[in-house]
Amino acid sequence: MKIAFVGKGGSGKTTLSSLFVRHLAAAGAPVLAVDADINQHLGSALGLGDEEAAALPAMGDELPLIKDHLRGSNPRITSAETMIKTTPPGEGSRLLRLWEDNPVYDACARPVELDGGTVRLMVTGPFTDADLGVACYHSKTGAVELFLNHLVDGRGEYVVVDMTAGSDSFASGMFTRFDITFLVAEPTRKGVSVYRQYKEYARDYGVALKVVGNKVQGPDDLDFLRSEAGDDLLVTVGHSDWVRAMEKGRPPRFEQLGEADRRALRTLQNAADAAYELRDWERYTQQMAHFHLKNARSWGNERTGVDLAAQIDPGFVLGEGVAARV
Template sequence: MRIAFLGKGGAGKTTTSAGFIRYVAKKKPYVLAIDADVNAHLRGALHLSDLTGEAHELGDVKEEIITYLKGEREDLGELTMVGTTPPSLKSNFIDVSANDPLIKKYAQNSGNISLLTVGTYKESDVGGACYHVKLTGLQSFFHHLLDKDSDIVVADTTAGTDNVATSLSFAYDMNVFVVEPTKKSVQVYLDYLAVAPHLADRTYVIANKVDTPEDELFIIKHVGQDRLLGAVPQSRHLKRFEQGKREALDDFMKEQEVVFEKVLTTLESKKRDWQDYLTRLRTTHTKVCRDWLDDYFGQKLDQGLDQEFSYEKVLANKKTLTTV
């Protein structure tokens, strides 16, 4: 299952993602962490002193990723494969495992955590790159990821509601808004629901930097009790940690634990509907092709694609292969 942390700038997305990744890593065999923010801070926030492997940025290697994922597919012919191109039965897919070839090549590792980073803008990107282009590799990555219900993938995202405009909007099984007890912070969550009401049942809130019961009530009043997974205090331990007291990180983690337990059980209660996922992907691909990609590439990018493809077929084939 895949979970993304979203919210207003500075609300605590990265702090919360990092805390949740550490929490899950203690309980589960493996966790795949993804820094999907173009202002990449997750690596630092994880405070992993023994991180190994070269730091790659998916945004820089998107062509390589796409070539790999294309695999042996023949349906594309001369057509360009883009972030929203649905897979084919002959594509390469990705497993949530440190041994998966793509993860092995591009992730950094610490214990049972693998970290992938989308990457920041370079000087060469100025003027020519937009956030969505940076995320092309990540979109392809998710649409070829054959995660099982028991796998855990955690993404820290860019501030605001921008992901709703991309195929990443349905890539996650659960969206968690990190919300501070302020009108502006709550508004980002409400804006998201207004443009993506179809994602409401997978979207939740964590109240962050809560000082008083009134703070929590303020958030409940705006988001509803049923959407709130819990509250994390305005932590003096985190401040102490940031002032250099290493042991204070454990104290902060204790303050987050109850909320994280709720987040994890909620995530584990989700089930992926692969058919629905594929329908959304195909619809989105056709839409972005009509909106601008066809003009941009001078090709009809959604024509002639493998209509036999379904995620269930690929999963069933994999099962047969592993049991033979």
């Protein structure tokens, strides 16, 4: 299942997504973590040193390889150069599984050893000085969107994506690629403003959205979040000595995480598991086509010089049965 963590900058979404990854790994679940934030901190939050985190291969740098592998023998895609971030899979495309070995993982994923197990980590790569004035960050997250479009995930498999802050997540169709989105919100007006904005944007696309209240210090904070988020408020977390130690680069064993935080993480996992059971693969595939056509008309056709609508395979529906045939 695919899970996104979103929220305004400084809300604690990277910290909470890293805790969730650790929780899943400790439970023995296969986990792929993806850092798709403009500020690349997930590796550090998972315990990598600065040099290790900086050495992670950037998905954006491997985009030609990713495109060439994913298009496979799909006759509707004449070359990797005609693929854009929203290009959907079709008959002949190479689909990915979370647990397999393939050239995309070889180039872009690295194992991270946690005290509860090992996870795969992929990163978009940082937004550098060389990008200023010539690129937008969404050109980097396009690699993640293509990857998610071609990934067939199953029950008990977890893809956890730390998304870019705020409403920037809506610059593409990637926000519809998730079974559930956890919006991390502090109990402040600015904290809940991102929730209201996200809720408004996501309304027409059936996005499962739940609020995780962070830095909640007492009943007043809880009442505030309840009044603003209503039934969307799933769980709240407060101060954690374990997290404080982690932020100093000295995390204790994960088993020493406080019971209140453990309960919160179990609640997130239960919500994600329940959301996956509601996935409609046909609708999921149709949403890919919708955003592909939208991007094709607005800029893709002009940039590639081809009619990208022809890349859509009308008889193709992504799903586990299709992955077994490829």
